[in-house]
Amino acid sequence: MATSSDERPPLPPQPGRRGLWLGILAYRWAAFVWMVILAIGASEEFRRPAVAWLILGATGLWTLWLSVTPGWDRPLTRWLDLGVCIGLLLVSGIVMREGYTVGGHPFFATAYPVCAALTWGAARGVGPGLAAGFALSVALALSRVINGVSLADATGAQIEGLGNGVVYYIAAGGAMGLIARTLGRASEELRRAQEEVLRERERVARLSEHATMGRKIHDSVLQALAWVNKRGRELGAEASVPGPEVLRLADMAAEQERALRALIQREPEEPPKERASLRDALDADARAVGEVPVTVTALGPIWLPEHEIDELTAAVRQALENVVQHAAATHAVVFAEEGEQGLIVSVRDDGVGFVYEEDVLRSRGKFGLLESMKGRIEDLGGRMIVRSAPGSGTEVEFLIPEPGLGPDRAGDGGRP
């Protein structure tokens, strides 16, 4: 056959194809029973009755095996089936009396061989169906030659008979291929539509979560505004304004501003499977720091497994804690980028800075937090770099050469 089974992927397994297979199987049994009936009725016309009954038995066993095997859609089964059907045609030329394959005598193989063309069409589409039909046609012609019929001297009726057989086999394979293709496309469309519905449902759920969050934030913003309005007027009427209370009002406004900004800045995005956005997680961490303003500049959403996000954000939170407690900074920036060198996350402040020497810090008992950050990053196969000097701020950089490998990575892969 021209088309090998590896040239293109088989049609996806689907209930429709199984239905086709069962239909063909029913046809096989009908054809086999007809073969047996004809063989009983016309046994005196056989040259070699023993061979005929042997072959009939083998065909019955083959049909039985096809009825029970779970591997009906395997290529090997199809090739064997084609072999059996071609064999049946050729054997017909041997077992039937010389010249009996033409002239209206009952044909030993009956219509059983067409099953191979039907099977190839159902499993692999139009082309292979046609090719199997063609192979059977060649075998049909050969069976007549074997039977002693000269194709060169064939009468018009004999050629017509052969032509009918050829058309029958090829058309059956092609038509079954067409049916299978149509079924395949329909079920593919159905599957896509179902997936689309599922995705849409997830998106709606996400959006509604976003909207719920929005309502909560709007409510708290309104409350804060109402309070600032009321308290502001009361304070304005007083002779001397208590500074701490004004600052409290400002803090309250600042907190609501951050929450609202986080909500409106970005539409929720479509995360890949089992991944979350590092940028969103860093945004949340930055918002939680009240003492020092923190900007997050992440290039894109940066999708990572949640385990890595947890470790990274824990390390970033520790770095920000350091900034708040020791740096005396006016601002901090969390930068994140996934590039050719891997993932870079840095926390930089414009504070007092310090001399970064691990041994000195450790001996003074000041390395605890840094050590913990370092451990987290090294567990992710990365390394931590601290750039700092007195008077020029601090940058803590986490470098993960191969992000996204999940929790099973080698523990110290990237250690310098």
Next chain:
Amino acid sequence: MSDEGPDGMTGDEPPPAEPIRVMVVDDHPVWRDGIRNDLESSGVATVVAEASDGGEAIERARGSMPEVILMDLQLPTVPGVEAIRAIVEESPHVKVVVLSASGEEPDVLEAVKVGATGYLLKGSTAGEIVDAVRRVRDGEPVFTPSLAGMVLSEFRRVAAPDPGVPGLTPRENEVLKLVAKGYTYREIAEKLFISVKTVQNHVQNILTKLQLRKRYELMRYAIQRGLDQAPE
């Protein structure tokens, strides 16, 4: 965060002889008053005009000849981005600083693409706003870390679709990344062993490339739509 300019104000520069002429565009009178107060009490700048919507801004920019425009993006009638495009087209020497409350990425990036040379969040302190006005007047783009991040993302997102579209040089990429990490121009200069002026030039070139890309995009769009052919 209040997203200050990368160079925190040092406060030791002498105020210029002539106050910088500034126009403030915002639909909230409270904000306009507050900014006017911040600018004028510093002695560095004077507010020569105010506008409460985009159309008014385009009109008043013509009459009052400001050097710097502080501009909100969410404006009635003509949106802020459109107003910036019109103003910069008409008077390219005017420097526009976006002063946005929300910091919504697409808007801010679009404003910079059409000609804004600075971006501040409304939470910025008086000192930061005054400093930004002075710096843009002197021809220095006010790149906050978050704006640098947005621009870097933009250059990554659309990686030179055509040889005619300028991409960033490795040096510009390095400078922009350091700005996004929160380093000031001065710190970047020290780190890379170059002058502060060179850092400023790099940043200015990055901005110019961004605006060129925008123009190229528009041109390609026009060609695709056949709008480049003059009507018969």
